[in-house]
Amino acid sequence: MMAGSPASLSGQDVGSFAYLTIKDRIPQILTKAIDTLHRHKNEFFEKHGEKGTEAEKKAISLLSKLRNELQTDKPIIPFVEKFVDTDIWNQYLEYQQSLINENDGKPRWFYSPWLFVECYMYRRIHEAIIQSPPIDDFDVFKESKEKNFFESQESLVALCTHLQELRTTIEDLDENQLKDEFFKLLQISLWGNKCDLSLSGGETSSQRTNIINSVEELKPFILVNDMEHLWSLLNNCKKTREKASVTRVDVVLDNSGFELVTDLVLADFLLCSQLATEIHFYGKTIPWFVSDTTVHDFNWLIEQMKGSNHKWMSKCGADWENSIKMGRWVYHDHIFWTLPHEFCVMSQVAPDLYAELQKAHLILFKGDLNYRKLTGDRKWACTIPFHQALRGFHPAPLCSVRTLKAEVQVGLQPGQAEQLAASEPNWMTTGKYGIFQFDGPL
Numbered sequence: 302m303m304a305g306s307p308a309s310l311s312g313q314d315v316g317s318f319a320y321l322t323i324k325d326r327i328p329q330i331l332t333k334a335i336d337t338l339h340r341h342k343n344e345f346f347e348k349h350g351e352k353g354t355e356a357e358k359k360a361i362s363l364l365s366k367l368r369n370e371l372q373t374d375k376p377i378i379p380f381v382e383k384f385v386d387t388d389i390w391n392q393y394l395e396y397q398q399s400l401i402n403e404n405d406g407k408p409r410w411f412y413s414p415w416l417f418v419e420c421y422m423y424r425r426i427h428e429a430i431i432q433s434p435p436i437d438d439f440d441v442f443k444e445s446k447e448k449n450f451f452e453s454q455e456s457l458v459a460l461c462t463h464l465q466e467l468r469t470t471i472e473d474l475d476e477n478q479l480k481d482e483f484f485k486l487l488q489i490s491l492w493g494n495k496c497d498l499s500l501s502g503g504e505t506s507s508q509r510t511n512i513i514n515s516v517e518e519l520k521p522f523i524l525v526n527d528m529e530h531l532w533s534l535l536n537n538c539k540k541t542r543e544k545a546s547v548t549r550v551d552v553v554l555d556n557s558g559f560e561l562v563t564d565l566v567l568a569d570f571l572l573c574s575q576l577a578t579e580i581h582f583y584g585k586t587i588p589w590f591v592s593d594t595t596v597h598d599f600n601w602l603i604e605q606m607k608g609s610n611h612k613w614m615s616k617c618g619a620d621w622e623n624s625i626k627m628g629r630w631v632y633h634d635h636i637f638w639t640l641p642h643e644f645c646v647m648s649q650v651a652p653d654l655y656a657e658l659q660k661a662h663l664i665l666f667k668g669d670l671n672y673r674k675l676t677g678d679r680k681w682a683c684t685i686p687f688h689q690a691l692r693g694f695h696p697a698p699l700c701s702v703r704t705l706k707a708e709v710q711v712g713l714q715p716g717q718a719e720q721l722a723a724s725e726p727n728w729m730t731t732g733k734y735g736i737f738q739f740d741g742p743l
């Protein structure tokens with residue numbers, strides 16, 4: 302731990318959101334994963350015969366064992382199955398062990414940092430699956446991610462229609478109108494983050510109302526609003542860039558389904574408004590926090606949209622496929638995103654990724670988990686500056702776009718947190734509030 306940084310959020314604090322997540326939400330997610338495997342039994346048999354049935358049983362028994370370890374607060378055990386990140390994970394487990402001063406103290410579910418044990422849980426789900434060939438490429442969360450997409454159809458159609466209309470008039474917009482549109486699509490992408498499936502324990506959390514009409518009403522719930530900085534930065538790039546030179550915006554993606562579409566709509570707008578010339582996306586290499594985007598989800602969603610019988614939705618799908626083909630959109634994978642590390646160690650743990658991010662003019666970090674990793678998921682006072690909480694993580698100008706779902710928030714005005722807490726004790730964890738929090742030279 303770096304000197305001067307506060308303790309990590311953890312299940313030690315009985316009654317905290319971290320505690321309740323480990324006690325209730327995580328076991329619920331495990332139970333759901335087990336149930337999903339069970340329901341796919343016939344499919345595994347049809348595909349692989351007896352071997353498929355055996356694999357299903359094995360995966361279920363590994364997950365049941367995991368749930369039992371968690372519920373009885375057993376020590377965190379090392380990973381056994383060889384995978385690209387197994388050694389790094391096991392080293393991290395040793396590091397967590399080294400932080401414990403007691404003799405023979407072992408990292409445990411309710412004792413260790415919440416960020417660590419929650420990431421560990423998802424990595425163990427992955428281990429259970431890869432230990433169970435031939436179903437070792439099964440994504441236990443795929444179904445819920447797809448359901449979220451289908452249940453949000455109406456709102457997505459409205460969003461795609463809005464984007465396509467905007468594209469036909471974009472040339473005629475003056476600077477102020479363009480800025481208004483930029484702000485609108487940013488806010489849609491922010492509120493898209495309400496729809497993750499991990500907070501709801503894997504239950505559906507789709508977008509059923511037309512989000513475009515809600516943007517104005519939701520404005521009072523934005524606690525930190527640095528949208529103006531994002532505009533000045535990108536508008537400046539646009540005005541000063543030479544012909545053929547690049548303005549690159551990187552988006553560290555969060556959830557698939559509705560949220561992903563809001564991110565892609567924003568990305569589309571950034572290119573057609575010429576606020577950016579290139580967009581780079583980062584997704585997860587393994588199924589993560591239920592709804593996080595993997596490359597399969599990314600491609601699946603674009604394919605689905607392309608095949609939609611709604612004219613504008615299918616146009617979006619086709620345009621986006623083309624952006625990828627032309628290299629204006631680039632998708633990146635990196636194992637770092639599914640490690641438990643705080644971002645302040647990225648330059649040491651994943652220097653290649655850090656170097657990649659340094660090429661961006663602006664990085665958007667979507668979602669709550671990314672915010673927890675940006676700030677280290679620590680008990681910061683709500684008023685300490687964001688820059689300080691980043692503890693040296695400054696690859697490029699960056700902005701967190703997240704709705705609040707964990708008890709960490711920095712950079713608030715004095716008194717702001719107290720005022721919120723007085724009227725709403727759970728203001729930090731319901732996803733009702735959101736932030737655009739920027740760090741970078743102004």
Ligand SMILES: O=P(O)(O)OC[C@H]1O[C@](O)(CO)[C@@H](O)[C@@H]1O
Pocket residue numbers: 322326419494497498499500555556590667668669670671673704706707
């Ligand atoms: O998809 P997001 O916005 O990263 O949110 C995932 C969130 O789910 C939770 O883990 C709940 O378990 C949050 O606390 C966590 O940060």
Ligand SMILES: [Mn+2]
Pocket residue numbers: 497499555556590592593668670
């Ligand atoms: Mn997520």
